[in-house]
Amino acid sequence: MIGPAVLTLIVFSLYPLIYSIALSATDSQLARPFREFIAFKNYTNAARDALFGNSLVLTFVYAFGVTAIETVIGFGLALLLNRESGPTRFARTLGLLPFITPPVAIAAIWRLIYDPSSGMLNHYLVRAGILEQNVAFLGVPGLAMASVMLVDIWQWTPFVFLLSLAVLAGLPHEPYEAAAVDGANGWQQFIHLTLPLCLPGVLVIAILRLIGAMKVFDLVFMLTFGGPGSSTQVASFYIYKTAFQQFKTGYASAMTIIVIVILSVLVALLTALYRRAQAKYGP
């Protein structure tokens, strides 16, 4: 019964890993793999490559940034709307839409929203007197990154909201009844019961988002193509450019292995964090 799954993993997970490790020790081009064995040269080059370092920093800024904002807003909304009522049912239906929208289609419309000459954001911000003149939201380093992140926040905050509602719906009743008997007020119940009880569940949601955000590629490809300069060039995009536009597959593989190592360490840390939260506050 597990045969097909094992075969899939061997062909599409184990084999690529071994192939990448082998490729990373060679000087390889897309058309001519394994040209020359150069041991760790690709790795020492990667360590000195300022663009690669920059892409890793940008990936972390992006992933941790959007995860923090989406978790706070999404969980906050869930707390506010945590009861069966008109607004909640409405928000739940609506919340399904953004994260099932094809990211490429969403990026296309946000590009028009951000457009420096005829974009909607400029149109209304200038009219309202908040901006004096049109701004190139995707054309200024720093601002471009924030603008890409805002699209991610548009797309994924409702996801966090929906899952947070499920966490809240799964909370046990007994502690609240006991707290009410002891005379705890709403605020005390929130601080001493709701928050700790929700922590493991919310942490799972945040970890899911963090892993997802680390993969960001399509939004960057469509909105900024890594620019201006290299100010939105996240790791996925830099590796893509190296492998499929400059055809340096050996070097790209070395960067790939480094990314895998970093992600493995990160996931191990997050899992440990989750275990501690679960042991302390879980059921």
Next chain:
Amino acid sequence: MRTVMHLLRWVTVGLLLAFTLIPLIFMLTTSLKSPIEIRVSGSLLPSEGIFLVNWERAFRNVPLPRYLWNSLFVGIMSTTMTLLVAVPASYAIVRFRAGGRLLPSWILGTYVAPPIVISVPVFMLMRSVGLVDQPLGLALLHMVANLPVATWMLMDFVRSLPLEVEEAAQMDGASHWGVLLRIVIPLILPGLVATAIICLILSWNEFLFALILTYSLRSQTFPIGISEFQGEHGLQFGEISAAALTGIVPVYVLAMFFQRYLIHGLTRGSVK
């Protein structure tokens, strides 16, 4: 206090509604504006009347139906393959601890790796077996990408079934496959539907593998079609909006139709 909270809730939902819907409404209104108005004004609503010229041009300049057909074909093929692999594996992992602790953590662990990290070896592999620019090649990769999500959801659905029914069937001499096909699958059918819909949507939206593996209309999917718009014809925002909407609407219709299954499947599978 009660009414204040109630008011606050509606105001929040209103703001949420605006933030969520305005980009989508803007996409619709942009597709209906005149091309000149799009270039000079970023207002949400068209002021010079409604035009269908963007829709005509979008369908004339770019073979949209072909892209959509490829997406559907790849989506159905990859979803079928995902379920064929994930359903028996999830059942065996949950009920017989098949593959020990390694197999489930390996399957779920593949979710952590960004798709870009397997793209070079997988591209070489697909090229050597002649599956580059073939719908089957892309479908295979979407199966790989969706396997952890599907397995995670399905394992949870299997786990929630009462053991007694399966044990009774085994007493009557049913094999493992017999139990899976005749008892487990019918019982987890709502979960199976939710999993299939999510796999279908994920495949429909997937961009990176499609970008690397497809070159021509033989296999290029809808997201690639949208990105082609930007390159070849400059930034014709009206046409892009029309084309993007054409690819978004089927997903929304599917989601609204199966809304219950979707929310149930998503929230069960991930928060436990």
